[in-house]
Amino acid sequence: MTSLLEAPTEIQRTEPPSGRRADGRGAGRSGRPDWTLIGLAGVAAVLLIGPRLPKPVGPRMAAAAVSFVSLCAESLPFLLAGAAIAWLVRRHGAAPLVRAARRSPVLAMVMAPFMGAALPLCDCGVVPLARELRDAGVPGRVVTAFAAGAPLTNPIVIASTALAFGGSGIMVVGRIAVGVAVALVTALIGPPAPDAAACPVDHDHDGHDHSGDGLGAMVGAELAGTGPALVIGALVAGGLRALAPAGALAAVASQPLLAALAMMALAAVLSLCSQADAFVAASLPVGNLGRLAFLVTGPILSLRLGALYRRTFGTRWVLAYARTAALAIVVLSTAWITWGLQ
Amino acid sequence: VSAPAAPVAGRAASRASRSSRLVVAALGAGLVAAAGSGRAGLYVRGYFVPVLAGTGAGLLVLAWLRASRPSPRAGAVLLLPLVVAIGIGPRQAASVSQGQLSGGLGARLGDGPNPLLAGRGGPVTLLQIDLAAEQIGPVALMGREVVVDAEVASPSSVERLVMVCCAADARPVTLTVHGAHLSAPGNWVELQGRLSASGGDVALTVDHARSIPVPAAPIL
Numbered sequence: 001m002t003s004l005l006e007a008p009t010e011i012q013r014t015e016p017p018s019g020r021r022a023d024g025r026g027a028g029r030s031g032r033p034d035w036t037l038i039g040l041a042g043v044a045a046v047l048l049i050g051p052r053l054p055k056p057v058g059p060r061m062a063a064a065a066v067s068f069v070s071l072c073a074e075s076l077p078f079l080l081a082g083a084a085i086a087w088l089v090r091r092h093g094a095a096p097l098v099r100a101a102r103r104s105p106v107l108a109m110v111m112a113p114f115m116g117a118a119l120p121l122c123d124c125g126v127v128p129l130a131r132e133l134r135d136a137g138v139p140g141r142v143v144t145a146f147a148a149g150a151p152l153t154n155p156i157v158i159a160s161t162a163l164a165f166g167g168s169g170i171m172v173v174g175r176i177a178v179g180v181a182v183a184l185v186t187a188l189i190g191p192p193a194p195d196a197a198a199c200p201v202d203h204d205h206d207g208h209d210h211s212g213d214g215l216g217a218m219v220g221a222e223l224a225g226t227g228p229a230l231v232i233g234a235l236v237a238g239g240l241r242a243l244a245p246a247g248a249l250a251a252v253a254s255q256p257l258l259a260a261l262a263m264m265a266l267a268a269v270l271s272l273c274s275q276a277d278a279f280v281a282a283s284l285p286v287g288n289l290g291r292l293a294f295l296v297t298g299p300i301l302s303l304r305l306g307a308l309y310r311r312t313f314g315t316r317w318v319l320a321y322a323r324t325a326a327l328a329i330v331v332l333s334t335a336w337i338t339w340g341l342q
Numbered sequence: 343v344s345a346p347a348a349p350v351a352g353r354a355a356s357r358a359s360r361s362s363r364l365v366v367a368a369l370g371a372g373l374v375a376a377a378g379s380g381r382a383g384l385y386v387r388g389y390f391v392p393v394l395a396g397t398g399a400g401l402l403v404l405a406w407l408r409a410s411r412p413s414p415r416a417g418a419v420l421l422l423p424l425v426v427a428i429g430i431g432p433r434q435a436a437s438v439s440q441g442q443l444s445g446g447l448g449a450r451l452g453d454g455p456n457p458l459l460a461g462r463g464g465p466v467t468l469l470q471i472d473l474a475a476e477q478i479g480p481v482a483l484m485g486r487e488v489v490v491d492a493e494v495a496s497p498s499s500v501e502r503l504v505m506v507c508c509a510a511d512a513r514p515v516t517l518t519v520h521g522a523h524l525s526a527p528g529n530w531v532e533l534q535g536r537l538s539a540s541g542g543d544v545a546l547t548v549d550h551a552r553s554i555p556v557p558a559a560p561i562l
Contacts, residue, residue: 034415036415036418037414037415037418040418040419040422043422044422044425044426047426047429047430048425048426048429048430051430051434051437052434058437059437059438062430062434062435062437062438063438065426065430065434066384066385066430066434066435066438066509066510066512067509067510068423068426069385069423069426069427069430069509070385070386070505070508070509070510071508071510072423073373073376073382073385073386073390073394073423073427073508074385074386074390074507074508074510076373076397077393077394077396077397080397080400080401163507164506164507164511166506214409216403216404216407216409216410217409219400219404219409219410220366220404220407220409220410220411221410223366223401223404223410223412223420224362224410224411224412224413224416225416227412227416227419227420228412228415228416228419228420231419231420231422231423232419234423235422237510238510282506282507282511
């Protein structure tokens, strides 16, 4: 599964036109099998044949297949809409935000998580912007607050969360409130984003193919870059949703804190787009604390983001950031479910 | 490096570009076809189908503009849900096991008025019966004549899966049935009868039952 989850990241790098990687791994005119494609063919065969098997296997496989396709169908429009809006904002609204952050760093740090409302970018789209802010001289703590919080105040994320949870205040407001609080706590007591001098030279691995500045190029890059990650995430989620032992899930769900930790780990592994993960969270058989932890963790602390952050800010920063953010998510999510809006 | 390497690389690049365009076009055409044929109703709610059609049209434009260039591996991953969707029919979707999710259903975005809440009967869904019983109580529904399509769950009950956003969150709504010998579980029936109250829950006393094929959109 690790190789599958990593596949979309590999995709973004410059590859020979044949689809083979420069290091020789990959498809095979060299005669070596492409295990990614073979694995995908196997998965497709299982999902097509499995639902036709008798009970009890057939219905579970049908659930996996239907969940997988449903999640992809429901999430893809949000993903592409996010890219289209991001193009509009990048083209017309980024410069004033950079100027404001330079004028007042403290105020900027407090306001940074809310910039998602004006810069509606998904978590992967925030990474290059955070790097640009850092390179423009914005203080590191402002950059951290922006990177962690902006994906959670994105209007599309809020709208998709409201849609997935039927407008439930405890989840919709909770995702924003806890997400912003986690971003501020992480920026305050966690590591500030390192300055440009510590930046790796190679930036051509941020998950997007910046092959053009047009709307089509932006949306197309999102499809080619984040689309496969979404498909893999939906596949894992669908499989887990349908195939995980009901007893084990019920045991986790019955212990809220354990459920929260399990859902945080799940969110980190799935690495779903923040504009679409609410639909997965809504289908998870756990309580509100687990779902909220899942919703807040994904845009802040996923494996996919970790890879992007590591390339941008370095391994040491990523580890310190993950430690601080994970602790903050557990504490603040629990506080919200216990004392927050009911 | 020998001179012929450049043309070979050029041809390879051209092939890769063409295949990536085909992937994006296939994805777009698949979404448009799913929306137009009603197949999308297996996976998402009705109000979302136009969104899928628009997304598909957008992807076709992207393919035409050559704006998206997924690598072969990325293209294969992107096409996986399309391949699976083509191979899954209503019967497989209707057989989905959702044992881990239950309850928690309420009025949904995009639902029309509930005839049972307006004092009427006629063709209704299991969800409308469930919501009406929850809002005004089973006793208020007693004697109401209804017609309902559902899957046989047991000799004395029928059920239907209901989704809130997409089929990934589908969960079953069950109705107890009296006065009819239902066919084997998994078969679909159209039941005509009168609602009654049974032990604090709503039930259906069947006057007429007939077998029907699996509906095009088995998950409400």
